[in-house]
Amino acid sequence: MKVTAIETIRVGEYPSILFVQVHTDSGLIGLGESCVGVEAVETFIHESVAPRLLGQDPLEINRIHEVLHQDFIGFAGSGVAVRAASAIDFALWDLLGQETGKSLNQLLGGKVREKIRAYNTCAGSGYAKGSSNIDRNRKAQIGTPDAAEFEDLLAFLNEPEQLVASLKDMGFTAMKIWPFDEAAMKSGGQTITPGDLAEGVDIMRRARSAAGDNFDIMLELHSLWSVPAATIIANAVEEFSPFWIEDPFKNEATDALVRFRRSINSPLTVGETTGTRWDYQRILSSGAVDHLMIDPGWCGGITESVKIIALASVYGVPVAPHDCTGPVVLTVGTHLGMSFPNIELQEMVRAFYYGWYAEMVTTLPRFKDGYLIAPEGPGLGTALKPEVRNRKDAMIRWSKVE
Numbered sequence: 001m002k003v004t005a006i007e008t009i010r011v012g013e014y015p016s017i018l019f020v021q022v023h024t025d026s027g028l029i030g031l032g033e034s035c036v037g038v039e040a041v042e043t044f045i046h047e048s049v050a051p052r053l054l055g056q057d058p059l060e061i062n063r064i065h066e067v068l069h070q071d072f073i074g075f076a077g078s079g080v081a082v083r084a085a086s087a088i089d090f091a092l093w094d095l096l097g098q099e100t101g102k103s104l105n106q107l108l109g110g111k112v113r114e115k116i117r118a119y120n121t122c123a124g125s126g127y128a129k130g131s132s133n134i135d136r137n138r139k140a141q142i143g144t145p146d147a148a149e150f151e152d153l154l155a156f157l158n159e160p161e162q163l164v165a166s167l168k169d170m171g172f173t174a175m176k177i178w179p180f181d182e183a184a185m186k187s188g189g190q191t192i193t194p195g196d197l198a199e200g201v202d203i204m205r206r207a208r209s210a211a212g213d214n215f216d217i218m219l220e221l222h223s224l225w226s227v228p229a230a231t232i233i234a235n236a237v238e239e240f241s242p243f244w245i246e247d248p249f250k251n252e253a254t255d256a257l258v259r260f261r262r263s264i265n266s267p268l269t270v271g272e273t274t275g276t277r278w279d280y281q282r283i284l285s286s287g288a289v290d291h292l293m294i295d296p297g298w299c300g301g302i303t304e305s306v307k308i309i310a311l312a313s314v315y316g317v318p319v320a321p322h323d324c325t326g327p328v329v330l331t332v333g334t335h336l337g338m339s340f341p342n343i344e345l346q347e348m349v350r351a352f353y354y355g356w357y358a359e360m361v362t363t364l365p366r367f368k369d370g371y372l373i374a375p376e377g378p379g380l381g382t383a384l385k386p387e388v389r390n391r392k393d394a395m396i397r398w399s400k401v402e
């Protein structure tokens with residue numbers, strides 16, 4: 001098999017998402033995806049990836065993974081080169097699965113479980129309509145809601161009791177909320193006022209009171225805080241037993257992570273913004289984290305995720321793949337969750353799952369009673385819906401073998 005073309009597809013309505021299709025001389029098409037800064041990723045794919053991938057055998061995944069991580073600069077972290085390589089890696093595994101008739105979880109060694117527990121990240125329908133790199137304030141996060149249901153960001157701010165009831169009705173046993181973000185916008189994240197602290201704490205109190213004991217609440221801090229401010233918040237919400245405190249500040253401050261974890265009694269998770277196994281080794285060896293997040297679309301793809309998950313297992317740290325990005329990342333994460341013993345949870349956003357995700361791809365992981373089940377078809381088990389390419393706001397670029 002040879003790669004004959006790489007096609008990138010963006011749509012104006014969802015500026016954070018990019019789909020990548022790797023075309024081959026066998027007629028098979030592999031699907032990849034990237035999220036955030038996608039015009040840069042698109043450009044990088046056509047400028048720097050295409051010359052190395054066109055004409056190559058796409059089933060030589062390990063070799064291509066090495067080649068795409070040999071850039072002179074930008075090969076580490078979760079920058080554009082790593083995100084581009086991640087999107088391509090998805091498509092190569094998809095092609096391997098289609099060629100062999102095996103699903104991704106079979107290719108990864110087979111299932112260790114039939115389904116993976118999911119938690120709902122309480123974003124609303126408008127959350128994906130802006131670029132999350134640009135604006136973190138509440139108005140931008142709420143965006144322009146267009147759905148009659150699952151406006152979960154507004155719900156956790158205003159009516160956490162109804163939100164918890166609605167999630168429980170669907171079988172969810174866990175949710176993630178971020179009631180302190182707006183306070184960080186006001187103060188620059190260096191300090192939190194007693195009033196702002198009380199406002200966020202009240203939401204946590206109401207959520208826990210409605211949830212009872214058998215429902216987990218993750219507190220997301222979006223790396224917006226200083227160490228002392230994050231410590232004040234974490235200690236103030238401890239009585240509501242958060243399942244984890246997520247991304248209090250940029251995890252590159254490894255010493256600060258250690259200091260922070262020693263000052264709090266709640267479990268800590270970081271990792272979704274991190275790329276490549278060397279950076280995960282830095283986090284894991286610090287001893288500061290209780291859980292680890294990975295985003296297969298940002299960390300180096302499926303190939304790199306497998307190495308990071310193995311590394312986490314050595315440290316006894318369970319892994320939770322990230323979503324709130326796109327339907328292909330959700331699908332990849334669900335396959336990983338069915339294949340690796342030390343994966344504990346899969347993130348999902350029901351406002352996206354029942355909203356725009358279903359407009360983009362043919363198949364999604366099946367959600368049932370609080371769990372996700374990966375598609376059974378070969379490869380990722382999903383494909384870009386043909387109508388996406390025909391949308392009026394579609395922007396399509398090709399690199400082809402001459």
Ligand SMILES: [Mg+2]
Pocket residue numbers: 220222246247272
């Ligand atoms: Mg997060």
